[in-house]
Amino acid sequence: MGIGEGFCSEPCYLKQQNSRQVRLDCKSLITLYLELDEERSASAVTANNAMTMIIRLQAEKAAVQMEALQYQRMMEEQAEYDQEALQVLKDLLAKQEEEIFSFFNSKW
Known part of the structure; x- marks a missing residue:
């Protein structure tokens, strides 16, 4: 093996390291966006359920x-x-009392 074979020089190593880090960062971003989308979907479902309950209530x-x-x-x-019924009964009672009073007055 010659000198430097199988080994990367420092700039080459940094480039590979940066590429690897970029790929990892992309994977992390994709994962985060998927989680965010799931959270948004869950929030939308919860909001729809709440609105349905509010409308029902x-x-x-x-x-x-x-x-x-x-x-x-x-x-x-x-x-x-x-x-009205009570007033009719009161009027009827008053009329009967008046008749009774008249009856006793006419007798004496």
Whole structure:
């Protein structure tokens, strides 16, 4: 073997070392970009799930509010009906008391 055969000079060695480092850096960047893409995809799925849940909860809330308003109107109508019925009974009672009073006054 001659002198320098099988061995690289220092600039050649640095060039090989730099090439190797560039390849490693490229592999690392590719790995990082793949991980970043996975994270973005996971974030997008999570955001979509959250939006779906928000929309579902808003729909449920609207349905519950509508039902509550319906019950409130029904209770108000029932209360109004009860008030009218109570007034009719009071008027009837007053009329009967008046008739009883008239009856006893006419007897004496």
